[in-house]
Every structure is written in C-alpha cells, then in structure tokens.
Amino acid sequence: MQHFLESIQVAVMTISVAPPITTEPPAFDLEPQAHVIRSDAEAIEVAKALAAEFAVEAAQRDRDRRLPAAELDRFSKSGLWGITIPGTYGGAGVSWVTLTEVIKLISAADPSIGQIPQNHLAALDAIRVTASEEQKRLWFARVLQGYRLGNAFSEARSKHVGAFETTLTPEGDGYRINGEKFYATGALFAHYIHVGAVNPEGKVHLAIVPRWAAGLAIIDNWSSFGQRTTASGNVRIDNVRVEAEGVIPAYLGGEKPTTNGSVSQIIQAAVDAGIARGAIDETIHFVRNHVRPWIDSGQEHGYDDVFTIAQIGDLKIKLHAAEALLERAGRAIDAAFDDTTEEGATAAAVAVAEAKVLTTEIAILATNKLHELGGTRSTLGQYNLDRHWRNARTHTLHDPVRWKFFHVGNHALNGVKPPRHAWS
Known part of the structure; x- marks a missing residue:
C-alpha cells in the first residue's frame, strides 16, 4: 500500500x-x-x-x-x-x-x-x-x-x-x-x-x-x-x-460556403486520433514487457490474459473505425475544396463532425485503458504514461463533441446545416 x-x-x-x-x-x-x-x-x-x-x-x-x-x-x-x-x-x-x-x-x-x-x-x-x-x-x-x-x-x-x-x-x-x-x-x-x-x-x-x-x-x-x-x-x-x-x-469564409471550418476541425480530430494511436502502441508495449498475469488467469504472462487480449482487440477496432471516418471526412473536404457548394460544404462539415466524435472517444478510452491494462506500475513517474491521458483529456476539450452529436442529428432529422465557423 x-x-x-x-x-x-x-x-x-x-x-x-x-x-x-x-x-x-x-x-x-x-x-x-x-x-x-x-x-x-x-x-x-x-x-x-x-x-x-x-x-x-x-x-x-x-x-x-x-x-x-x-x-x-x-x-x-x-x-x-x-x-x-x-x-x-x-x-x-x-x-x-x-x-x-x-x-x-x-x-x-x-x-x-x-x-x-x-x-x-x-x-x-x-x-x-x-x-x-x-x-x-x-x-x-x-x-x-x-x-x-x-x-x-x-x-x-x-x-x-x-x-x-x-x-x-x-x-x-x-x-x-x-x-x-x-x-x-x-x-x-x-x-x-x-x-x-x-x-x-x-x-x-x-x-x-x-x-x-x-x-x-x-x-x-x-x-x-x-x-x-x-x-x-x-x-x-x-x-x-x-x-x-x-x-x-x-x-x-463564413458568409459563403467554404471548407474553412471543416479544415480547422479535421486537424483537431487528427491530433486526437494520433493520441489514441500512440496510447494503444504504448499499451501493447507495456503489457508485453511489464505486466504480470492476474492471479485468477492461470497464465504465465500478462499478455496471455484473455480479457487483456480482448480489450486490445476492442481498442484496435475502435481506432480503425475512427481513422476510417477521419479518412472519409478528408475525402469530403477534398471533394468540396476547389469549388465549394452549399451541399459540398455541408457534407464536409457533417463528415468531420462524425469523425471528431469517434476520435475523441477513442483518445479518451485508449489513454484510460493504458492504465487499466498496465496496472498500478503504469502510474509510476519513471514511465510518465499519464501524459497520454492528460493530453487526450486536455485536447479533446477543444471543441465539445456533445455539439457534434447535435449538429449531425439535426442535419439528419431536420435538414439543418451545421453552422459556419472554426469550431464546427
């Protein structure tokens, strides 16, 4: 203790x-x-x-x-x-x-x-x-x-x-x-x-x-x-x-259809996806090299624990889903980039909002799971692994995803276009 x-x-x-x-x-x-x-x-x-x-x-x-x-x-x-x-x-x-x-x-x-x-x-x-x-x-x-x-x-x-x-x-x-x-x-x-x-x-x-x-x-x-x-x-x-x-x-940039807001937001989403990717890589390395098996697992190594293996799989799947939406959003911006119409600007904004939700969620989940799967020793100052969670928690506050859910839903349900500004 x-x-x-x-x-x-x-x-x-x-x-x-x-x-x-x-x-x-x-x-x-x-x-x-x-x-x-x-x-x-x-x-x-x-x-x-x-x-x-x-x-x-x-x-x-x-x-x-x-x-x-x-x-x-x-x-x-x-x-x-x-x-x-x-x-x-x-x-x-x-x-x-x-x-x-x-x-x-x-x-x-x-x-x-x-x-x-x-x-x-x-x-x-x-x-x-x-x-x-x-x-x-x-x-x-x-x-x-x-x-x-x-x-x-x-x-x-x-x-x-x-x-x-x-x-x-x-x-x-x-x-x-x-x-x-x-x-x-x-x-x-x-x-x-x-x-x-x-x-x-x-x-x-x-x-x-x-x-x-x-x-x-x-x-x-x-x-x-x-x-x-x-x-x-x-x-x-x-x-x-x-x-x-x-x-x-x-x-x-806000008075006519442009991709200005989508460009600003997709970069933020990419940072969060990177945080998640780095945290998952760090988790795998730490589990492979430092984690003991749990007493009830009956395994010789921490990386043989079936629940840990399943959690790593879950993280990878959710990361790949977020990255897929991020790529889709990038293609939506590319499609609207040179000759932006109302439809193109809206499609890009909605696609980026969807990506922003999943990149936020996987960044926070992955950085939290790093410590759950790494155990108490993952909190030691010598590793400074808490920086991943601190970075994810701080950066994902940049543009609240609760409003991304709203704008995506409002567009799907009521045909309302997302607002035009750097935070949407």
Whole structure:
C-alpha cells in the first residue's frame, strides 16, 4: 500500500507542476530555408521519419515542460508546414487525407508538436479562400520558405469562443490592433502572428504581424496538465501596427460556403486520433514487457490474459473505425475544396463532425485503458504514461463533441446545416 501511495503521489506531482511565466521566446531559426515537398507520398515519408525522431524524448519534454523549439524548426524546415499550399503557388497541394495522416503520425509521437501547426494550417486555408491574389502570393511564399504562423485568436474574457473584443482600426495606409488573447497555441514559436480582430463594422479579420512587432507581448503562462509544451498562453496586443498586406478578410469564409471550418476541425480530430494511436502502441508495449498475469488467469504472462487480449482487440477496432471516418471526412473536404457548394460544404462539415466524435472517444478510452491494462506500475513517474491521458483529456476539450452529436442529428432529422465557423 505504501508503494502504491508513493506512486500516486509522484503522478499527482507530475500533473500539478506549473511552468514559470515568461515572455522570453525560445531560440529558433529566424531566417529559415525549408525544403519544398512535391507529393503526397513524400509528405508521408517525411512525417514518418520526423515522428520516429520526436518520439524519443517526448516523455522527457512533457515531464520537464521543455518547449520543442528545435523540434519545430526541423518540423517546419522539412516542408510539412507548407504541404496544403496549392500547386499554382508552389506547394504540393496534398489531399486532406494525406494532411490528416501527417498530423496523426506526428501526434502519435508527441501530440503537443502535432497540435502546434493546427492554427498555422487553418490560417493558410483562410488566406486561400479570402485573401487577395497579392496576399496569397506573399504569404504562401513566406510559408514555403519556412516561416511559421502563430495563433492569437480566442479570447478568455469574451462572451463565447466566437466573440471578439480585439479591435482592428484603420490608420493611414494601415491599421492598429488592440486586445488580449488566450489559447495562443504556436505563437511563442512563430515568425508571424495572425490575430483575430474585428473592424469598425464588426467583421472578423486576421491581422498578420511580425512576432517582434512593437506592442506585441506573447506570454508563456500555459499551466494545463496536458499538452504542456504547446505554450498556449496569452498574447497582449497594445496598439500594434498592421500593414494592409497582413489584413485578411477571414469573415468571408463564413458568409459563403467554404471548407474553412471543416479544415480547422479535421486537424483537431487528427491530433486526437494520433493520441489514441500512440496510447494503444504504448499499451501493447507495456503489457508485453511489464505486466504480470492476474492471479485468477492461470497464465504465465500478462499478455496471455484473455480479457487483456480482448480489450486490445476492442481498442484496435475502435481506432480503425475512427481513422476510417477521419479518412472519409478528408475525402469530403477534398471533394468540396476547389469549388465549394452549399451541399459540398455541408457534407464536409457533417463528415468531420462524425469523425471528431469517434476520435475523441477513442483518445479518451485508449489513454484510460493504458492504465487499466498496465496496472498500478503504469502510474509510476519513471514511465510518465499519464501524459497520454492528460493530453487526450486536455485536447479533446477543444471543441465539445456533445455539439457534434447535435449538429449531425439535426442535419439528419431536420435538414439543418451545421453552422459556419472554426469550431464546427
């Protein structure tokens, strides 16, 4: 019993340690030169190689809250952060099935690293759909060179997640922005920050500014017990100057049928699928190498226990079901991508919502079963296996699946289309 209590104490200490609050950015390459990926197959191979590398110290990074600045440099320089850029602008224009597989691979290795490009990729899609041709050429070229976009979108004090109090005010040939943001995943590591702000007419724009713009403060005060190294803290915006080239009319993505919301959501679902995949792999390894047979099983090894075997089978089946819906959702986005109709946008949104439900459920189930099947020793601090559950529980809160059930059901029963925004 004493040994059990000590192990639980270690786990609790691991969960509750908060990071120091800092505005000092981690060191990263300020003048990147990225590789340009040319095909879907190349993107998958590059992601597999990086995932194997990122997995090696994932547990240690989580334990120490060590920000993955060097890993992100390798990630973006690999070319993977530019693979959704259309071929007409120099990118690979990979399918969304490929993009979700890339995110799954990286997230299975380290879901904090897998989550960080989400807002970057969502911003690229907003640029694709709503920006001018000059803006597309400018920002796509910068991303293909290796520059990263960081998020400053959600606000902690507004009425709800889609309400914005950050203002975008015209000034001469440019603009000024003022406000405060939270959940700013990726901002601390970014070269440019895309800020969600409303103009005097109340229309939401993305205002893209350099990371070191005067009046911009990015604060690493992320204290969540999960996704610890995403640095998803605050951004303070005090009269920051924005040039016209950086002001993107993102609101247009909600006024006409687009895949903007589906793109944002499918990346989140892919992160959760990756968490599940990584947790199941970890469970199999732990059961094979560390678990004793239960006293009543009559077996020589823990991996011979019939109930454990059945549970592993159940996890695999549910993971494959979630991945199948995720692939189906990716194909729905691909089908609606270039010439989006109301029907295509709705089909994509519903398919992504369905995938989001199953990826959420398998992420939570798999990370919980890791400890059930691994036994008490799986809670020991030396393994840091609780990071899988902490990551799943934290990330799956991003967009509540209770509303996914509602939107899918309301569409099936009443023909009501899901709403158009980044959380649907």
